[in-house]
Amino acid sequence: HTLSLHDALPILPLLTALVLAGFVGYGAAWYMGNIEGNFALVLFLATVVTGLYWVAERLVFLPRRRAAAQALQAQSDQRRSDLAAQGISQVDGDVAVAREKLLAQPWWLDWTAGLFPVILIVFLLRSFVFEPFKIPSGSMIPTLLVGDLILVNKFTYGLKLPVLNTRITGGKPLQRGDVVVFRYPPKPSVDYIKRVIGLPGDEVRYFNKQLTINGQPMPQTRISDFFDATTSEYFKQFNEQLGEKNHRIIVDDRRPAFIAGADQFQYRDNCVYSVEGVTCKVPAGHYFMMGDNRDNSLDSRYWGFVPDDNIVGKAFFVWMNFGDLSRIGSFQ
Numbered sequence: 001h002t003l004s005l006h007d008a009l010p011i012l013p014l015l016t017a018l019v020l021a022g023f024v025g026y027g028a029a030w031y032m033g034n035i036e037g038n039f040a041l042v043l044f045l046a047t048v049v050t051g052l053y054w055v056a057e058r059l060v061f062l063p064r065r066r067a068a069a070q071a072l073q074a075q076s077d078q079r080r081s082d083l084a085a086q087g088i089s090q091v092d093g094d095v096a097v098a099r100e101k102l103l104a105q106p107w108w109l110d111w112t113a114g115l116f117p118v119i120l121i122v123f124l125l126r127s128f129v130f131e132p133f134k135i136p137s138g139s140m141i142p143t144l145l146v147g148d149l150i151l152v153n154k155f156t157y158g159l160k161l162p163v164l165n166t167r168i169t170g171g172k173p174l175q176r177g178d179v180v181v182f183r184y185p186p187k188p189s190v191d192y193i194k195r196v197i198g199l200p201g202d203e204v205r206y207f208n209k210q211l212t213i214n215g216q217p218m219p220q221t222r223i224s225d226f227f228d229a230t231t232s233e234y235f236k237q238f239n240e241q242l243g244e245k246n247h248r249i250i251v252d253d254r255r256p257a258f259i260a261g262a263d264q265f266q267y268r269d270n271c272v273y274s275v276e277g278v279t280c281k282v283p284a285g286h287y288f289m290m291g292d293n294r295d296n297s298l299d300s301r302y303w304g305f306v307p308d309d310n311i312v313g314k315a316f317f318v319w320m321n322f323g324d325l326s327r328i329g330s331f332q
Helices: 011-031 039-085 096-103 116-128
Strands: 130-134 149-153 179-183 191-198 203-207 210-213 220-228 233-242 245-251 271-274 277-281 286-290 311-320
Touching (some): 039 116, 179 286
Antiparallel strands (some): 220 233
């Protein structure tokens, strides 16, 4: 009788069950809001764990199953040979089914080593190529709407090591007008999306809802009002030119120009607030971000500058909006 791998190594199924339960429990606690999740870390750990199982499967477990199947086949062949020598040609028992069972991957390897190639591809794509995000708020209206599912290019500004966020390659510098995903400075575990307004060294002024950079007013052209379906309201809409980028913004005349409730952030001394708005000098290695929904955006006017290390990537494409398929496409 040949023991199966499950019988020979009973600790491995139990250990695997505990590991998988740990991942499930972490996800459930994150979903329920009991903990602050870190998807990049979870994906990295899942890649490492399943990778270890995959290596062990290739080097240890699969060869053992094959050896057991070959031994069973050899026993069957020897039995048939012995019976044939005695003149018995009709032999009961076909070992084909038993061989298939011996070769079959047990559940604890199927849910680890079997998933490794898929998890590895997702990890590499998400870490170094594209990462999907969902727009949760209206701060980037009219460019991006609530429910838009977007893609973020992770290599435009240079590749970073996952989890550690250490830059490993150079890339293109950020440009004014780029739509960027970044780690929210007051809470880096949270991702934000805004438009790059000020580059290192720029003086950004937002007075009476007019944007000025380094003393030059950014051109604005009034276009037809924007209807926000989420609030059933119309807002003034403009085309704004930032360098080579032309994009739309909306303003709410009912909101004052005064920036109320600004935090005590790093380099706050670089900003001067008044009843007309705010003027900020962008420090080296940092950026000034604003939402296109200028009067409904929690951005650099309130919580300060974004360090270069916090940059995640450049948002460039809406790949799905289940409420409005016409949203699919690139954006400025």
